[in-house]
Amino acid sequence: MTKIDTLASDLRNVSGEDLAPISTETLLAPDGISHPPRILLLYGSLRERSYSRYLTLEAERLLRAFGADTRVYDPSGLPLPDDADISHPKVAELRDLSAWSEAQVWCSPERHGAMTGVMKSQIDWIPLSVGAIRPTQGKALALMQVSGGSQSFNALNQMRVLGRWMRMVTIPNQSSVPKAYTEFDEDGRMKPSPLYDRVVDVMEELMKFTLLVRGRSDYLVDRYSERKSDRLKSMAAAQAAQDAVE
Known part of the structure; x- marks a missing residue:
């Protein structure tokens, strides 16, 4: 079990799949600007x-x-x-x-x-x-x-x-x-x-x-709730496509 999975388990209602670790490297000045x-x-x-x-x-x-x-x-x-x-x-x-x-x-x-x-x-x-x-x-x-x-x-x-x-x-x-x-x-x-x-x-x-x-706007506004919603939508779409084939 990863650190994120352990944290999600401790928080009970949080999906470990959609949590993202915050890295200090991400906060460094972006390249190319x-x-x-x-x-x-x-x-x-x-x-x-x-x-x-x-x-x-x-x-x-x-x-x-x-x-x-x-x-x-x-x-x-x-x-x-x-x-x-x-x-x-x-x-x-x-x-x-x-x-x-x-x-x-x-x-x-x-x-x-x-x-x-x-x-x-x-x-x-x-x-x-x-x-x-x-x-x-x-x-x-x-x-x-x-x-x-x-x-x-x-x-x-x-x-x-x-x-x-x-x-x-x-x-x-x-x-x-x-x-x-x-x-x-x-x-x-x-x-x-x-x-x-x-x-x-x-x-x-x-x-x-x-x-x-x-x-850094993409990083700053990246949200757990939206990642979770997008993942669930993708799963539902994949399931629908599979059901259509069957």
């Missing part, structure tokens, strides 16, 4: 003076300083979910950028106590699955929000739920900028402040998490 971390940034406002866009651009500057390869998606012209085909140019652009990315930044204003429809539409257009592949799983994610009034975390909390639902590795740190109209100058640059320092912290943490998890 030498390009800069690829990070996609999304913002949730179409206003000409958009503070979520300004904050996103500040984040992009920081990520580039940390060595990342970045793309900022412009949501102007993106149709509502299900109001166009995935071949729509803005939809195809967003989905291609999401597939390209190894990490993402989502930045939304808070409107009526929630993330904006512009932000949610972008997230809704990113597919949960393409064939057997889940395009967002295992990607690192950082969250930010801006508010017109006092500091709030409503949009952040909603986006964190969505990140978890999409199997993204949402980093612990986050940025909430209250009274955003006071935090940016006429050129749209964020003024020095503890709020700006927090943005630096968040982008630094995102880079660290991206370097830790990229190239």
